[in-house]
Amino acid sequence: MGLLSNRIDRESLKPGDHIYSWRTAYIYAHHGIYIGDEKVIHFTRRGQEVETGTVLDLLLVSSGPARSLTPCTNCTPSEEGQGVVLSCLNCFLAGGILYRFEYSVSPALFIAKARGGTCTLAVSDPNDVVVHRAKHLLENGFGCYNVFKNNCEDFTIYCKTGLLVLDQGTMGQSGQTVSIIGGPLAAVLSTPLRLVTTNVYGMAATAVTVYCASRYAADIGMRRDVVKVSVEDLTRRLATGLLQVVETQNIPTPAH
Numbered sequence: 001m002g003l004l005s006n007r008i009d010r011e012s013l014k015p016g017d018h019i020y021s022w023r024t025a026y027i028y029a030h031h032g033i034y035i036g037d038e039k040v041i042h043f044t045r046r047g048q049e050v051e052t053g054t055v056l057d058l059l060l061v062s063s064g065p066a067r068s069l070t071p072c073t074n075c076t077p078s079e080e081g082q083g084v085v086l087s088c089l090n091c092f093l094a095g096g097i098l099y100r101f102e103y104s105v106s107p108a109l110f111i112a113k114a115r116g117g118t119c120t121l122a123v124s125d126p127n128d129v130v131v132h133r134a135k136h137l138l139e140n141g142f143g144c145y146n147v148f149k150n151n152c153e154d155f156t157i158y159c160k161t162g163l164l165v166l167d168q169g170t171m172g173q174s175g176q177t178v179s180i181i182g183g184p185l186a187a188v189l190s191t192p193l194r195l196v197t198t199n200v201y202g203m204a205a206t207a208v209t210v211y212c213a214s215r216y217a218a219d220i221g222m223r224r225d226v227v228k229v230s231v232e233d234l235t236r237r238l239a240t241g242l243l244q245v246v247e248t249q250n251i252p253t254p255a256h
Helices: 057-063 089-093 107-112 127-140 152-161 175-195 200-218 231-240
Strands: 018-022 029-036 039-043 084-088 163-165 226-228
Touching: 018 089, 018 152, 029 089, 029 127, 029 152, 039 089, 039 127, 039 152, 084 089, 084 127, 107 200, 127 152, 127 231, 152 163
Parallel strands: none
Antiparallel strands: 018 029, 029 039, 039 084, 163 226
């Protein structure tokens, strides 16, 4: 792995690795935990990799892998409505390239990787603990899928670290989400600085600085509103309603 890419080959995979694969045009990446024997546990919205409940789904679904009508004999069929699923590595990758998410990166490397959802400052727990969390959540669930607050990357980072962002009973955001929100936010926050400089290069540099700062501050390894939660306690909280995630609601597209 290097500065520009976390790409790896299958031979270097170890149980407990956090892996991901970019979908068409790098619109989004799908994340999961490799548990060995060519199997991956990952979080979906009732079988769909990503869904916002808005018209953006037309773009996201078109960039995602085509779903085969013939069930894969190497994958475990998921129960109806189950979000955490077990797939073979081939189906998880869906023809894409294999990447490994990096943990305990330096601040300089974190900022250098401009696209979120590829690394974190947080420290990973031992691989056997990671696999245990993933298997427990496969059996007990990870709550409702929400693309902004509880998505596949949130699931995988929790399996690796045991950390959750708890804010008024809801879980926190992934690096991909922070990147999507951080770009426009950086542009908005840097706009007042036009009073200081009208140079287009200066404005661009300011926007990049604001964007990088927002990513750095929002990383799970830097936040102060995170807690370490055992997987057994997490599923108990979800089952009893002490921790809730509101599912993204479907918003109908305008009629033509």
